[in-house]
Amino acid sequence: MTAGPASPRLVLARVAERAVAVTPAVAGVAGPRGRWSTRDGERTIDGVVVTAVAGDGAGGERYEVDLHLAVSWPPPAFDALARELRERIVAGAARQGLAGVVAAVAVSIEDVVSPLELARRNVEPGRGTP
């Protein structure tokens, strides 16, 4: 863990990580050379990229959360999955005192793998390079 208060970007990345972890049949994918991961002190959060976007002029930064995921076979209904993830992230952000900062949540399905492979990826984060 990092010393001092975490930035809103990092807090959102952690919230997104938790949202992915509690959602069944999905895992974060680090991408080629860890392109889709966020550094959190000594570790990385795979499959989560949080980017600050232009504000609405009312003050305060807003963030876009990109999720890069592997889903297990058989593939779930993606729209429902995306909706579930977005709701969890928005609710999690609000719990962390970051209500209103989530500008958008984009979900990208990077891989469809067997449940066994998905479990292995969840145990060994960082393996998810497609």
Place this chain on the structure above:
Amino acid sequence: MSLRLPGPLAALCGALLRAWARLVGVGALTALAVGGITVAVFALGNPEGSLGLGRLAELLHLPEARDWLTDTRSALEADGPLARVALASGVAALVLGLVTLVGALLPAPRRRLALPAAAGGTSDHGRAEEASKRLSARPRAVARALATAIARDNPDVERVVVRVRPRRRGVGGRALALVTLSPSASRAGHELERARALARKFEVDLRARLKRTRPSRARSARLGRAERRARGRRVTYG
């Protein structure tokens, strides 16, 4: 007045026009490249010799061009505005060539398959709702899922190659599955239906081409059906 063609004819016309445009583009670029190389090679030679620009003009039956080249060369060799223009043109040509080379060598961004978004955004900000509904998939992941749907639990499928092409605009895309069945295969329809059902989830139009491997008597005698199953099925994704 608008001319409306029936669907298949419009698609065929579109494909032909695209192919023609590509052919013309490639042909024009090839002609330009050959012409450029020819001029460059002749420009390297002695202007008065057998491999000079004057000789090239002669070969092309362009006596006016030869005279113009002689005058221009003389003007270029002398210090003056034409020499400066020539220098600037040379530098500009170099820069343009480098820019073109970089553009040609840059990898094209891989298109992603846009998936139908969930109804009703869940963003906490109304204006960002459209952005918040962004849902996409890597074509390779979709191809893998479709190939698995076709080959899974079907020992008669020996090989599956699936290619997915996302639409340039809008959601979904097209997929082509090349399925190789064993000689003794009796069924594949159920698996294809399963794959089509999955493809509909991705808004992908799935077409399948079935092929049977040729039965080889010697091979069939050597390898029983059960043994062939044990050898495993090869599934590739594209």
